[in-house]
Amino acid sequence: MNTQLSQNENLLYRTILALVMVATCAALRVAPHPWNFTPVGAMAIFSGAIIRDVRLAFFVPILTLFLGDIFIGFHKLMPIVYASFLVSVAIGFWLRDRRTAPRIAGATLLGAIQFFLVTNFAVWQFGVFYPHTSAGLLACYAAGVPFFWNTLAGDAGYAALLFGGFAFAERFFPALREPSPEKV
Numbered sequence: 001m002n003t004q005l006s007q008n009e010n011l012l013y014r015t016i017l018a019l020v021m022v023a024t025c026a027a028l029r030v031a032p033h034p035w036n037f038t039p040v041g042a043m044a045i046f047s048g049a050i051i052r053d054v055r056l057a058f059f060v061p062i063l064t065l066f067l068g069d070i071f072i073g074f075h076k077l078m079p080i081v082y083a084s085f086l087v088s089v090a091i092g093f094w095l096r097d098r099r100t101a102p103r104i105a106g107a108t109l110l111g112a113i114q115f116f117l118v119t120n121f122a123v124w125q126f127g128v129f130y131p132h133t134s135a136g137l138l139a140c141y142a143a144g145v146p147f148f149w150n151t152l153a154g155d156a157g158y159a160a161l162l163f164g165g166f167a168f169a170e171r172f173f174p175a176l177r178e179p180s181p182e183k184v
Contacts, residue, residue, distance in 0.1 A: 011052060013175050018050040019060060021162055026064035028158075030071045036150040040065065041111045042158035044085045048092020049099060049107075050166060058089050080122040084115045099163060108159045112152040120144040 025039035044061045051057040062082055069078065088111040095107055120141050123129070130136035170176045 010175060010177070013173075014178070015051060015053070015056070017166065017169055017176060018047070021165065022047055022060055022064060025158065025162070026068055029064070029068045033154075034150055036147045037154035039154065039158035039162075040085060041088055041115055041151060041155040042108065042162055044088035045092040045095070045104075045107050045111050045155075045159060046162040046166075048089040049095035049104075049163075050092075052096075057092070058086060061085055061089055077119070077122050077126060080126075081119060084118040087111075087114050087118070099167075104159055104163050105156070108155045109152070112148065112155045115151060116141075116144060116148045 022043050025043040029038050029040055040061070043064070047057045047061050051060065062085070065082060065085060091107050091111050091114075095103055121137070123144070124132070124137045124140040127140075130140045170178070
């Protein structure tokens with residue numbers, strides 16, 4: 001019984017720390033920053049990797065996006081942007097049991113690429129800036145490349161802070177360490 005209680009406490013502490021870190025990212029999103037250099041992609045991947053409750057892992061990033069958008073503003077492509085970040089949460093699930101630096105880097109790159117592809121396709125499909133031809137789609141993607149680099153840089157920097165900060169906390173606060181499989 002005591003083992004189960006300590007596992008539940010461990011899960012609670014880990015979840016609280018993850019939620020505090022995600023909330024901090026949400027606050028940073030509304031602070032002034034270069035275009036697309038935000039913690040949102042890293043926050044979504046981190047949520048998928050760390051928050052064990054699947055519903056919470058998906059809900060928290062969307063809630064923080066929505067709350068930030070109250071201050072930043074909404075636009076007609078928001079449902080697509082939100083859906084893209086849900087894909088990033090799912091990418092984070094791939095990291096759940098093996099959070100290594102190369103896997104985190106790969107997930108971060110994959111998240112930035114899918115965000116670039118999805119959101120620029122939506123701009124082309126639903127916007128009026130580019131002709132609805134293959135040349136127009138190519139022009140839309142080409143125009144988005146500078147934003148991609150900012151997205152990737154922001155995701156990489158914030159992923160390093162989030163995953164590194166969480167690993168640091170796990171190392172120095174035993175109550176946060178994930179129980180080993182043989183103890184479960």
